[in-house]
Amino acid sequence: AQKITQTQPGMFVQEKEAVTLDCTYDTSDPSYGLFWYKQPSSGEMIFLIYQGSYDQQNATEGRYSLNFQKARKSANLVISASQLGDSAMYFCAMHAGGTSYGKLTFGQGTILTVHP
Amino acid sequence: DGGITQSPKYLFRKEGQNVTLSCEQNLNHDAMYWYRQDPGQGLRLIYYSQIVNDFQKGDIAEGYSVSREKKESFPLTVTSAQKNPTAFYLCASSIVSPGELFFGEGSRLTVL
Numbered sequence: 001a002q003k004i005t006q007t008q009p010g011m012f013v014q015e016k017e018a019v020t021l022d023c024t025y026d027t028s029d030p031s032y033g034l035f036w037y038k039q040p041s042s043g044e045m046i047f048l049i050y051q052g053s054y055d056q057q058n059a060t061e062g063r064y065s066l067n068f069q070k071a072r073k074s075a076n077l078v079i080s081a082s083q084l085g086d087s088a089m090y091f092c093a094m095h096a097g098g099t100s101y102g103k104l105t106f107g108q109g110t111i112l113t114v115h116p
Numbered sequence: 117d118g119g120i121t122q123s124p125k126y127l128f129r130k131e132g133q134n135v136t137l138s139c140e141q142n143l144n145h146d147a148m149y150w151y152r153q154d155p156g157q158g159l160r161l162i163y164y165s166q167i168v169n170d171f172q173k174g175d176i177a178e179g180y181s182v183s184r185e186k187k188e189s190f191p192l193t194v195t196s197a198q199k200n201p202t203a204f205y206l207c208a209s210s211i212v213s214p215g216e217l218f219f220g221e222g223s224r225l226t227v228l
Contacts, residue, residue, distance in 0.1 A: 006158075035216065043204060045219035091158060103174065104149070104217060106159040 002027040002096045004107035012113050013082045020067070021077040021110045023092030032096040034075040035104070036066065039089040048090075051075060082114045118143045122207050122220035129194075129201070129227050137192045137223045139207035146212060148190035152176060153204040153222075162205075165190055194225060202227045 003026040013019040025034065036048040051059045051066045059066045067076040075094075079086055092107045120141045129135045141148065147166045151159040161174030165184040179198025184190055190209075194201045204224050208217040 004158075037217075043206075043222045043224075045206065045208070045217070047216055047218075050216060093159075103161055103164065105161070106151075108158040109156075 002029075002032070002094055002103075002105050004092050004094055004105055006092055006107035006110050008110045009108075010111045010113070012115060013079075015084060015114055015116050016081055018078060018080045019082055019112065021079070021090050021092075021112065023075045023077065023107060025073050025075060025092075025094050027094065027096040029096040032094055034066070034068070035093040035095075036064070036075075036077045037091045037093060037106075038086075039091065039109070041088070045091075049077070079112075084114050084116060087112060087114045120207055120209055120218055120220035122205075122223050125221065125223060127223060127225045129225065131227055132196045134196060135194050135201075135225065137194070137205055137207075137225070139190045139192065139220060140188055141190075141209045141218075141220075142188060143209055143211075143218060144187070145209035145218070146187070147210045148184065149208045149210075149217065150174075150180075150182065150190070150192045151206045151208065153206060159206060162192065201225055 005024045032053045034051045038046040049059050049061045049064045049066050051068045058068050063080045065078045089109045091109045093104050095104045123138045149164040150162040153159050160176050162180050163182040165171035181193045206222045207220045210217050
């Protein structure tokens with residue numbers, strides 16, 4: 001079975017600073033993918049970034065980058081130059097093969113608050 | 117515009133009643149999903165469907181039922197057997213399964 005762990009219930013960051021949101025995962029399948037989603041207070045889920053297990057380089061999308069450390073089974077999200085609009089809940093998620101094929105499993109989430 | 121439409125946005129139900137949440141997508145995606153989110157929690161998978169006329173149970177399928185008669189539609193019925201149905205329900209779709217999920221805006225169900 002696959003599992004995602006986000007150990008930070010809440011994080012605070014000053015506007016314009018960088019912040020790292022932690023995510024560790026567990027799967028025995030060599031082929032998997034990792035996602036990060038943002039959920040503002042309105043409830044919608046916004047896709048941020050994706051990393052495949054065979055990707056050689058860390059994924060980047062604008063101010064978002066994924067610090068992928070395969071040996072440590074971690075996929076931390078780095079947000080550079082935080083903005084007030086980044087305040088939201090952030091979820092790490094993964095899919096893997098085997099009996100879990102087709103399922104996207106989510107972590108518990110981290111609430112990020114950006115201070116002016 | 118292409119997207120996923122969930123209705124109703126808010127729904128109140130009396131105990132013992134079944135209720136059906138609608139999910140329609142015009143993205144031509146093969147796979148569709150239903151997730152449940154409780155306050156301050158992550159998303160838990162209820163059911164998913166990778167192709168028309170086929171669906172699989174997720175992690176918390178008890179008390180729920182689905183159908184996938186059309187590619188565009190994946191309705192979720194919350195039955196009276198679901199012991200604690202008050203939650204936020206999110207429908208999603210993806211081009212292929214697995215893949216990036218596109219989400220609807222959610223349906224908030226409250227049992228009175």
